[in-house]
Amino acid sequence: MDTTVADTLIGTTIDGRYRITGRVARGGMATVYRATDERLGRPVALKIIHPSQATNVHFVDRFTDEAKTIARLTHPNVVAVYDQGRHEGLPYLVMEFVQGRTLRDLLAQRKRLSPVEALAILEQMLAAIAAAHRAGLVHRDVKPENVLVAEAPSGGTSDLVDAVVKVADFGLARAIEASTVDESGQLMATVAYVAPELVQAGQADARTDVYSAGIVLFEMLTGRVPYDAKDPVEVAWQHVDNDVPAPSSLAPGLPRALDDLVARATRRNPSERPTDAGRLLTEVQAVRDTLGTAANVETALLRPVPGRPGVTDATTIVPTVPSADATALVPPVPGGYQQHGAGQRPSWARLPEQGGGARPTSYGRSMPEPRREGFFADRRRVTLTALIALMAVVVLGSTWWLTLGRYTDAPSLVNLPKAQAEATAKDAGFGVLYADAGAYSDTVAKDSVVSQNPAPGESVVKGETLTLILSLGPEVHAVPDLGGQEAANAKGSLEELNLKYKEGKGQYSDTVPEGVVISTSPKAGTELKPGDTVTVVLSKGRAPITVPNLVGLNINEARGKLQALGLTALERSKDSDQPTDQVLAQTPKPGSGVEKNAEITLDVSKGPPLVTVPAVTQQPCQQAKATLEGAGLTVQIGGLNPNGTVFAQNPQPNAQVAPQSPVQLQCF
Template sequence: MDTTVADTLIGTTIDGRYRITGRVARGGMSTVYRATDERLGRDVALKIIHPSQATNVHFVDRFTDEAKTIARLTHPNVVAVYDQGRHQGLPYLVMEFVQGRTLRDLLSQRTRLSPVEALAILEQMLAAIAAAHRAGLVHRDVKPENVLVAEAPSGGSADLVDAVVKVADFGLARAIEASTVDDSGQLMATVAYVAPELVQTGHADARTDVYSAGIVLFEMLTGKVPFDGADPVEVAWQHVDNDVPAPSGVTPGLPPVLDKLVARATRRDPGARPTDAGALLGEVQAVRDGLGTANVETALLRQVPSRPLGGDATTIVPAVPASADATAFVPPVPAGTYQGGQRPSWARLPEQGGARTAPHRRAAAPSGGFLADRRRVMLSSLITVMALVVVGCIWWVTAGRFSETPTLLNMPQAQALAHAEEKGFKIVIGDGAYSDVVPKDSVVAQQPAAQEKIVKGDTITVNLSLGPEVHPVPDLVGVELAAAKGQLEALGLEVKEGKAQYNETAAAGVVLATDPKAGEQLRPGATVTVVLSRGKAPITIPDFTGKNINEARNELNKLGLSGAERYKDSDQPKDTVLGQSPKPGTGVEKGTDVILDVSNGPPLVTVPDLTNQPCPAAQATLQGMNLQVQINFNPNGLVRGQNPGGNTQVPPQSVVQLQCF
């Protein structure tokens, strides 16, 4: 019964252009498919991120940015990136499709490789990684699964020395840099190849890749990794606690020079390793060419005929013993010389020159005393010339092509560029770095460091000072606490929570204010106090307007609130509530004071003295003062008495009695 789970992406077309034809591999973070670019009519590899990684916004942003960087990295040993995009919210990369197999597949098939094959593959690996290091990239996950061995254009793949090697997965290098340890505490690296510093501190630089490349060389020579175990954490810490053993201890007969090369690349102290992949590449080429020279000299001496001085019989000069110790000190030939046939142009490393002609062998001369003597002289001359050439090559490979890196620290950018060009080096501007000491736009760091050995004409990466590190406080009003903390901590600022406050509009847990306020410049380590909302208060104030003060007091007591009263003159009846603060509907805490404006009633009216005035006129005067009038006896007579009397204060609409005669 077929239990294969159907892959829904196979057969679909991504972005109207890339038709997926099959799945190549599935890893922890992504799946790689084979696809056809229907616009250009070529096969490509399409790497799409797993849905579980797409929720990590930081990872996705880093993945996208790094794809742009690696797309600009052009090198024959780097898997090229052609395009990027999103499919159903998942980021993907479109890369060069390499027709071949991984180094892991080769090792699974053959267990281990010969020293010549292992060094040939390692050279091309390091050439690719060195190009990335010059561009400021660290791979972080160098392992056989990320090394592709391409088939030759002719279709043959039996000779690994002539195969093209390409390194993949640079696109994930910096994307996982901020996630060296995941939420479960697992190291985000392949523990069999992880460098000690990545286990201890999570820090990675070019020397981390050098260590991993050394482990890959060990595995190619022995068919196994140096450290193994059931627990990944235990394996990782073996790299910290133990030196990598010599390959010859696992595979007897390997030259000691290979043991030294592996030991040099896998020092537990990063400072004791080659500074980057380019430096290790130079050492690998010297070792590989040295091994190749020993084989050439041995074969040559076995084929040269010789004759003793006292006879005519022809004898063969005994071969020089090719002992392991002798091999370790055989002088190397110039880098790029390939023994057993020149590497074809499509497989040639950048360090190799043009095609070289194999040494021409003269036909053997007839035997004879004079000719024999002449042959011995020619052989001696040939050996002398070869020795001089080899010595010269040793000098060139080990010292002649190297120069000391100039000191560029503290130089302004323009001066550093001019000084490096004067010394014959190229400059690449790397990421800036904050500094309280080095002025802004001056060199704060360089790689390689000053006075280190570097190939003449090579590239120096310099980091310019960004000046003292200060950051403006971001505007966090309305932002939830977790997001506010993330923004502040990303700037190196400490977070302190102030006393939370009730708020009518802001939800609980969001920022109401910060101290210092948004925009103020702070140094890393400074503290920002955030005031959070507690949401709407639990007690809602009712509307007391128009109610009697006694009724309002009773309601306030039931709600657990206090009342404060302010009396005002008003046309409303006395003790009527005219207004309140806080307003109706406001949320408050228990015990909050509610201020009530209460009516004193209308103002009193002073009754005038109307004695002896005509009754009609007196009536009109009182009515104009909002008083009521009651006339007794003669309405047309004169006022002879009134009640209340003159100058008495009464409420509006009070009745004034007039006695008229």
């Protein structure tokens, strides 16, 4: 089922000022949009957190602090923040819009960069990070996704040496003394670029950003990061246990100066790295000067990085050291870096196979004790046997954990209401994340789970987050008001709603142009399911015959005119004070267009209503006259005595006569 829906924020105006015109990128916790500041008429980037994060008080606080943090940094290589606010309860930032691409996009396209290009980008990166370090801030998430490469003055991002680089997303920065592990125990960093001390001790300072910058340089030169594994935690611990390999081992031909620069920036012991981004920037600039033009590259291969002894590939023979002095080979280790057993790691970083055992750092590992003879031989054999047995148990236990022990079946949350699904997932030890777009369903109630990922019963790691899609209920669409639309537009409007278009029998119209919708069946507003049919009645334009004016004509004359035009008269008699058989009104009105054989309704006068003659015999003659005149009749008096009594009348009593008809009275 296709659950793709349009982003409802596109086209919205935020705070009456920022009109969103498109989506730039979507991250795990926030989405970045392109918008126009209609007050100042400039493009901006608007970053708004996802609704799923709005309830995370700690994250919202960090997000809000991002504006204040960057406001402290005024530097051409730092993405500026202009404004902050809330939209429908969701915090947002208004930032500088950088026309260009991220370094990640460039690496995806180019795979790797030339040394000159890589150093040019790294210089500007470090200039931005150095500004943060001077302000007492640590970025903690230096990676290609947070490096924006703007269009160069010469045009485009192909000329990387002249391109403008800006560092974004300082929202994770903290004062140097602050912890890098948040209240939930989650490390605020990306494992591919994370420094060893951040993994081991959960602490970061300026040298942590130096390490990450060194990894970014490694990736720009080689096209890949130094470590990879299926488990992100294992990737993080490889930074602790291994030295970053020389870039030239993966990209032969790179100058040795670049190998040395990467090695110095990525020392596992923080005290052996440059103290901050500014110091590393000085070394980068020196290497850039050393490399110079292509003609100097060959010389640079043998030239060490300033401030560090030259590195040679020659094999060195290490003399045997007596057992008493064996520990002298182990360099001093700063406090907090001697051992990092599972109990000392952040909770998120404990590998299942380690349990509570120790995993010493490589620069804190002990040297093997020299072989001793005689008294200790048996003891060594016993110890070796015990170690082999222990290793077997660990291997078997680790294998079980990695293949079976840490996995379980995903619970079935489909058809459960939202609240019940959350409770069920929580009871089973799983987190829940909702997809932004729901899905229509005829069988699953609204706000219940339609589907989940991983699917029910699928084997998943314990504690994994399940992504749920909620039902929007049955898909129904209201028939739109299509009146006045042309046929093509009406058809498109219905097809957008997955409704079928059907043309009904056309009708003539004196007001609606030909080919334009007169009406629909069902009517506008009626709710239909996808695939239902809407019948559309289109206008045929004005009918060919014009109805004449027949009002005031005798019915016989009116009939003749209609018959000559091929029309039919439909007559209705009406009481009227107009003469009998006179046409009083007509439908359709004069001038209307009708088809041949159409019926024209005529209202025809029956004449004035008849009057019933009152009975006035044996009444005084003058009284009888008044009664008749009151009934709308005229009176004629005859006989010998006009003031006498009525002896006879004509017409007779109760006769029906026209108004004002004469009545003769005989009085004696």
